[in-house]
Amino acid sequence: MKPRHWWISGCLALTALFALSLSSCSTIERTIVETPFIEGANFVGNKACYECHTNYTREFPSSAHARVHVGDAALKGQTGCESCHGPGSRHIAAGGGKGRFIVNPGRDSTACLTCHVQTHAELRLPHHHPVLENKMNCVQCHDPHGSDIMKASGTGLAMARLNDSCAECHREQARPRVYEHAAMREGCTACHVPHGSMNSKMLTERDVNLCIKCHAQTQGSVVGAGQIYFGIVDHTDKITRGGCWSAGCHPAVHGSNISPNLHY
Amino acid sequence: MSTFPRITSGATPLVFSLLATSLYGAAVDESKLPAPPTRTIDFARDIQPILETSCLKCHGPEKPKGGFRVTDRVELLKGGENGPSVLPGQSAKSPFIHYVARLVPDMEMPPNGKGDPLTTEQVGLLRAWIDQGVAWSEGAAPSKTIAEASPTLRWITVKGDERKFRELNWIPNGFDGGLESFRLREQIDANRRFEISGHTLRDDYDVKLSLEHGDSFFVRAGLQQFRKYYDDSGGYYAPFGGPLATLDRDLHLDIGKAWIEAGGVTPFGLSLKGGYEYHFREGEKSLSSWMPIQPAPDTRSILPTSKAIDEHQHVLRLDAGYDYRGVRFEDNLRYDYYDLAARNTTARTLAESPALSQRIGESSQQHTIANAFTAEAQPREWLLVSAGYLYSHTDGDESFRTGPVDENGGALTAGPAWNAPRLTLEQSAHVFNANAQFGLWEQMTFSAGAQTEWNRQRVFGAINLDEIDLTFPNGITNNPGRGYGDFDRFTAEEKLLLRNTQIPFTVLYGEARFRQETVQEVAGLDAAVDTSTFNFTRDTDTTRLWELYRTGFQxxxxxxxxxxxxYQRRNRDDTFDHNVDTRPYSTGLGYPAFITARETTTDETGARIVMRPTTWLKTTLGYRLVSTDFETATHAVPTLTGGGLRSGEYDAHIHSLNVTLTPWRRLYLSSGFTFQDSRTASADNGNPSATPFKGQIYSAMSSASYILDNLTDVTLAYDFSHADFSQPNQTAGLPLGIDYESHGVRAGIGRAFWKKVKGRLEYLWSYYDEPSSGHYNDFTAHGVFATVIVKWD
Structure with missing residues (x-):
């Protein structure tokens, strides 16, 4: 780690310690996770939710979100539901009902981004999925209740299939072709950042590093310093013109129906 | 369980009713019932509080116990799974009264532990209410209409690159207006509800309708469309100078869908949902694949390109669910028809003059049918098991054609005219899944799952490598051929999850996932004349082993x-066994048949501390470290020995801090700051045109709101983002790194003019500076949003 990283970490830690020094035990109520606020409602625990919402909650203990809870000593890790939906006592007292004294984050990413601060920052990078613009929501790609968070909510079997979430919208890119790009079998995230990136098309990198970190150069005694061979082909001059796909040589990055070398 | 008794299924409600009435009526000693008062009962004063306190918790509008609702008179008299429970004029014979008077063993209502027993006086009131005809006063009916609309007028002016502004902010500049949001909700009665909501702005609208009748029936429909904007400029290379090359037209895709679905629950418990969806994408998007320009002596690919998309998808869905003997069965059937037409212009490999470019047209039509069947049961309180099977099959046709054009898109008289007029696509998948979860809601949860998938794909057809040369009499040289790309893939995936909450205030968890994959792939191209040395045959067996381990605590x-x-480790280990890898003039040149093995290992660790030192201050401090190593081995090819090497490295440090302050009830402050330092480096053998992609990203987000008085509030939000990934390879190559800085401010004031009318005025400022594009993508924008919020209820 470079020295400046320690600088930044140190400053952040000092800030946090300063904040901690302001604390007073007598002023603390209960929540550490910033749960949605529902006036007059108290936490009741997962079991109370299970009474009615069986279809969502039966599998919930296997969910990544079951590891989250509000800091209520009496409920010891059993408040995963209310971490995102808010305290449930008034909802139950009212006999339930959609949106009655309960928060449904499925339509609003605010509840998710309260905890996922880094994801929030990624969604503000220049090229991003339009979640903050309310044109998408988190559950289109993630199942917050199931055992596989990388699966779209309410689809298919319990475990995700390769590229299924992305293909729901990006069918053009995910469709089969005669000559595939092997990276498609590693998943879309081999090349794309799913939430947001500073790079166009939400690429992880925007230069040749994106490709040659996997398509390694071929080695040999005739390869001089500075020369780059992929397979038998000397690419030394080619990569001076730009990235492998952006330079116009291999633009069919998702596969081709005519060119095994992904020229078209 | 707090439920009314379920007798059996398969008989008619009338039989239930008679049976239930006679059964309990015969067993109950009516002399023990409290006497009803003789006065006239007022529903709102005497009865409604009892129902709300003691009944609605379990017998409300959604998922009522025993199917019995006390939400309105109709539902109350209808009864639940056992038929009518309230008999108007006959309180002494009404099972409802027997239950609340606790005269039926195991049927006491509210059940023990679910609420306090009703007092003698309360039971008497309920008796009198039933004897007097079960009056349900109109005033108590929850019929209600709520309407809200927010008409808005917006104006944004941009100085600089307007298209870049639209691309980054997802909104148009100039005048805009419409309804920022609207909502009409009609609670027709306790069970029926109609709602229409959404927004309508320029190039961005979303309308949703729903009509619901409790759990028993619903119809929903909607229409949504938004526009994704693209900048039309290409890359930037400082030695060529400016201005930045652009296509000089507005690029955008209109993305949307329309849908309707209906469903409900039949009287015998079968839940059904069916619907139709239409998805579309239309327009033209920019590509990050650029075209070459050659001011001597250098060539750099920086000229912009675009792709026209006309994509339509029609989806029919039918979902069914049924509970039988404690097992939940679900079936999801889906049919979709996909239709794509796309065209774009792209550069040739070396951009020889005069065939500078290729115009490409593609089409795809696919029919897919898929069905997923799942079953889930909880045979013990501590055990949940589920299994499922998914089958999908796709048939389709693909086509491809290309023709030579010049840099202005004009057809050329010579060049390649490759085409694949009709490629046949077949794809099938069989997926099996099984899961078990132990210790439901106990302090230890263990779950395991396995999924296998067999996938077969066949894509084949004529691929003709024709050449156009209109300077000769024949014009076109036909070069017929055949291409194919087939594979059989088998994947097995297992997962193990463990969660423990035995330690006070602590959640411990561990997770392991494994995937094994084998792929048998055969691909080839066989043109009659291999003038371009593209013919090849390849037969590769691939083995992929993937594993993930994650452990942590809160x-x-x-x-x-x-x-x-x-802490998390992911490892992928791929082995490629090239049984056949031939080309007419050389071997080992397949795509990417020169790679024989690859291993990718990612280590990731992170920590987050959340503190709430006072009720008005919350801080979140996070750190994440990600490190990935890429190892690759290549074949020996003529003149090159190949071998293994570390082909790439990725390291990232991500720090985040979030502070939320509410020092006074009227003031809310929230700030977040994220800093990321990352570096991707590849084995470049010292080539000066390939440099590491490294730099820092700084992001800050702050918002504040202050309530001045009962009528007025002010808000202020500020966003900042800066990244410096500039690259020092201008002399040897094309710097593709990015260096930008953006600021955004949104300040607003809201004021209530009347009880149901509010106004909001906002000012928006957006600034973007990108030195790595020679500042040609820079912009400064100012905007004013005026919105009125009107409510009716």
Missing amino acids: VSPWTRVSLNAY
Whole structure:
């Protein structure tokens, strides 16, 4: 780690310690996770939710979100539901009902981004999925209740299939072709950042590093310093013109129906 | 269980009714019932409080116990799964009264532990109410209409690159207006509800309708469309100078869908949902694949390109669910028809003059049918098991054609005219899944799952490598051929999850996932004349082993502090066995048949501490470290020995801080700051045109709101983002790194003019500076949004 990283970490830690020094035990109520606020409602625990919402909650203990809870000593890790939906006592007292004294984050990413601060920052990078613009929501790609968070909510079997979430919208890119790009079998995230990136098309990198970190150069005694061979082909001059796909040589990055070398 | 008794299924409600009535009526000693008062009962005063306190919790509008609702008179008299429970004029014979008077063993209502028993006086009131005809006063009916609309007028002016502004902010510049949001909700009665909501702005609208009748029936429909804007400029290379090359037209895709679905629950418990969806994408998008320009002596690919998309998808869905003997069965059937037409212009490999470019047209039509069947049961309180099977099959046709054009898109008289007029696509998948979860809601949860998938794909057809040369009499040289790309893939995936909450205030968890994959792939191209040396045959067996381990904890020893940390390792180990890899003039040149093995290992760790030192201050401090190594081995090819090497490295440090302050009830402040330092480097053999992609990203987000008085509030939000990934390879190559800085401010004031009318005025400022594009993508924008919020209820 470079020295400046320690600088930044140190400053952040000092800030946090300063904040901690302001604390007073007598002023603390209960929540550490910033749960949605529902006036007059108290936490009741997962079991109370299970009474009615069986279809969502039966599998919930296997969910990544079951590891989250509000800091209520009496409920010891059993408040995963209310971490995102808010305290449930008034909802139950009212006999339930959609949106009655309960928060449904499925339509609003605010509840998710309260905890996922880094994801929030990624969604503000220049090229991003339009979640903050309310044109998408988190559950289109993630199942917050199931055992596989990388699966779209309410689809298919319990475990995700390769590229299924992305293909729901990006069918053009995910469709089969005669000559595939092997990276498609590693998943879309081999090349794309799913939430947001500073790079166009939400690429992880925007230069040749994106490709040659996997398509390694071929080695040999005739390869001089500075020369780059992929397979038998000397690419030394080619990569001076730009990235492998952006330079116009291999633009069919998702596969081709005519060119095994992904020229078209 | 707090439920009314379920007798059996398969008989008619009338039989239930008679049976239930006679059964309980015969067993109950009516002399023990409290006497009803003789006065006239007022529903709102005497009865409604009892129902709300003691009944609605379990017998409300959604998922009522025993199917019995006390939400309105109709539902109350209808009864539940056992038929009518309230007999108007006959309180002594009404099972409802027997239950609340606790005269039926195991049927006491509210059940023990679910609420306090009703007092003698309350039971008497209920008796009198039933004897007097079960009056349900109109005033108590929840019929209600709520309407809200927010008409808005917006104006944004941009100085600089307007298209870049639209691309980054997802909104148009100039005048805009419409309804920022609207909502009409009609609670027709306790069970029926109609709602229409959404927004309508320029190039961005979303309208949703729903009509619901409790759980028993619903119809929903909607229409949504938004526009994704693209900048039309290409890359930037400083030695060529400016201005930045552009296509000089507005690029955008209109993305949307329309849908309707209906469903409900039949009287015998079968839930059904069916619907139709239409998805579309239309327009033209920019590509990050650029075209070459050659001011001597250098060539750099920086000229912009675009792709026209006309994509339509029609989806029919039918979902069914049924509970039988404690097992939940679900079936999801889906049919979709996909239709794509796309065209774009792209550069040739070396951009020889005069065939500078290729115009490409593609089409795809696919029919897919898929069905997923799942079953889930909880045979014990501590055990949940589920299994499922998914089958999908796709048939389709693909086509491809290309023709030579010049840099202005004009057809050329010579060049390649490759085409694949009709490629046949077949794809099938069989997926099996099984899961078990132990210790439901106990302090230890263990779950395991396995999924296998067999996938077969066949894509084949004529691929003709024709050449156009209109300077000769024949014009076109036909070069017929055949291409194919087939594979059989088998994947097995297992997962193991463990969660423990035995330690006070602590959640511990561990997770392991494994995937094994084998792929048998055969691909080839066989043109009659291999003038371009593209013919090849390849037969590759691939083995992929993937594993993930993750462990972590969350602990909050004090209610003011929470700490969580995790460690995760992902490893992918691929082996490629090239049984056949031939080309007419050489071997080992397949795509990418020169690679024989690859291993990717990612280590990731992170920690986050959340502190709430006072009720008005919350801080979140996070750190994440990600490190990935890429190892690759290549074949020996003529003149090159190949071998293994570390082909790439990725390292990232991500720090984040979030502070939320509410020092006074009227003031809310929230700030987040994220810093990321990352570096991707590849084995470049010292080539000066390939340099590491490294730099820092700084992001800050702050918002504040202050309530001045009962009528007025002010808000202020500020966003900042800066990244410096500039690259020092201008002399040898094309710097593709990016260096930008953006600021955004949104300040607003809201004021209530009347009880149901509010106004909001906002000012928006957006600034973007990108030195790495020679500042040609820079912009400064100012905007004013005026919105009125009107409510009716």
